[in-house]
Amino acid sequence: MTVAIHWEAFFQVLGAALVGTLLVVGFYALGLRMLVRAGRVPVVTPAEFTDAITVISEKEAKRAAKAAAKAARKSPLSEGQKTLAQIAAYACFAVCAAAVLGGILLIVVK
């Protein structure tokens, strides 16, 4: 009985998952960064305040929103630059969505 192990398959999984993850996470993070640059700092409060959430309290969320507004006012960028940054942000999010859809399509088509 021969035991054939396809090692290259494991590297395929590692490679595909690594590239996919870094693409999605990297571009999403870049998109957020661009949003911040555009003066639209996302302040997303937890959908529900449960015991589990020690990450951000309601008070902290309000403070964060205030800080975000202040940072946006102080931004040295011109309106045009801000718009550009915002477009870049949405482009980054689009890349993420495309990467996810592409990955799923690859699996379904196969």
Next chain:
Amino acid sequence: METAALIVVLVILLALFFDFTNGFHDTANAMATPIATGALKPRTAVMLAAGLNLVGAFLSTEVSKTISGGIVREDQIHGDLFPALIFAGLIGAITWNMLTWLLGLPSSSSHALFGGLIGATLVGIGMNGIDFGAVLSKVVLPALIAPVTAGLIAFLATKLAYLVTRRYDGRPDGRSGFRWGQIFTSSLVALAHGTNDAQKTMGVITLALITVGWQSGAHHEPQLWVIIACACTIALGTYLGGWRIIRTLGKGLTDVKPAQGFAAETSTAATILASSALGFALSTTQVASGSVIGSGLGRRGSAVRWRTAGRIAIGWVLTLPAAGAVGAVAALIVVIGGGWGVLIDAILALAVIIGLFLRSRRNAVTANNAFSEVADSGLAVEVPEEPPLTPRQARAQRARERAKAREKGAGR
């Protein structure tokens, strides 16, 4: 032949029950992190998980083919004994699952299933019945490699997420925006769960159909009704498993930041989806746990709690042989007792299922059964509340303080 038909029906019912418990057990895996960071309301999260599990089950059948056409050598098997052995294997899997649940041990439904099947086949057919090459390359090695892979990827992704959004001027960094992203990535995890876990039950049912000749051995594709039945069962299990999560929410949960949760979920989904495409049957629980640990280590100043990590690892390693042993005992009863053996096994299975049901009715929530193994695995990493500053952040902060001091001095 009539008894064989009866046994196949029993196998299908038991396999679907296993599918149900699998979904029931694993809702938390997909939805633990988004609930923990507050990205989704628990009720929404559960609904989403159930729906996407259903969709995921239809996406790929590679994993199902691995089980129905790789691990067990059907060409070595003939006669009516084999369906009864699958039955015994399923009993092994379900019993071990229940036992670990009662004891609060980390375990994996998938490995329990494989262990039970392999154990039962070894006893009933012998060494010839198992294709050890396939077991090694499609089950055992993925089991060892996938969590590490997912952990490594999650580690790198977390580092990347923090690096890209890090600011040196003390202004808001917008990291709470990762909460939006988590809605999508956790959905992706639920989808991936469907492509891997629902497939396992399909594979078992297809294997049973092939061995009694109701399906040609040349085609290992699960039939449509099998796919639909398994998809619906796992979705139902996922949905009903949700109430447990909602009730036990917040107990034994670790602090997960949105950026970290986002990275962990993306890594989990990518690893499972890539493995599903290649037909690797892996444990979604272990992959998700690996990701949570890896992403925890990706945060600055974190350290591994080796004792907790070791306990988790031991639970994982034990699952396959332990479920195999239970499956082997169940198979032994079949081999010795024939039809009566199947009856005895069926009664034992019924007792186990009733026990499981009674246990789930009990409201006792302890730290052991509180959330999920994935959430627990987060405890294996110690993360400080305030991470240490990066050298550049520290320099920037010192510069700001000096500037402030100068301003004060000038004002006086």
